[in-house]
Amino acid sequence: MSDMGRQSFGDKAEAALKPDSQKSYLEQAKDTIAGKADSAASSAQPESQKSWTQQAGDAISGNQNENSGSLLDKAKDALGMNENKPTTN
Template identity: 45%
Template sequence: MSDTGRKPMGDKVSETVTPDSQKSYMEQVKEQITGAYDKVVRDMQPPETKSTSQSTADTVTGKSSDAKDTAETQKQSLPESAKQYAASAQKTTADTLHSAGDYVSDKSTESKQR
């Protein structure tokens, strides 16, 4: 049982178990809005005013939410890291080729002066 003003735990479980592909666009939007509202209320409500079941549910869903947020952040950062790595490799290669060209040019000038 959830505290007054909070999203019922049964709804949370049902939303989590049901794949998004089986939900209408409006259901998905509703879940996002009610989920965001419930998160705000969860974070604002002092722990001592929560029922035992609500406190337990908040602890579980909070850790689950944190793990999901971390996974999403890492998922987004992997392609960005790959792009940065590729750009760095490209710059290093260009710098190396430029240096090699300068070296060859200098050696060519030296041999002409002899």
Template identity: 55%
Template structure:
């Protein structure tokens, strides 16, 4: 179960594992908005108030570090390795 205002791990995984070439423009936009909202919520939520699953999810998705340090998340690295990452 996810914390209020956060994406569930299932939603994150589903969005991350579907190849970008198979996503519609609406899906791309939704992923981008959802990802930014989730990262913002994760940044604002104190670490001590996060559920265990959200701590794990933040670790694997790069959490707020992905937006502040411009690092790739583990999922992004895996997608790139498989040739499924953004081409833009």
């Protein structure tokens, strides 16, 4: 379960697993805005105040305070699903 004020894990997974080529422009814009808002909320909240589930979710999605690339993005890069994003190493 995600912390209050954060994007749900289900919404993150849904956005990450559907290729951008299959999304409408509205869906892509919504995903971008929600992702940036969640990343900002992650950066604003100290790790010591996050639940263990939120810390784990942030580690998987890349919303850690260091703003490193997500494991999901790296997997999508490896599968060629991140067509509109530069690859991260």
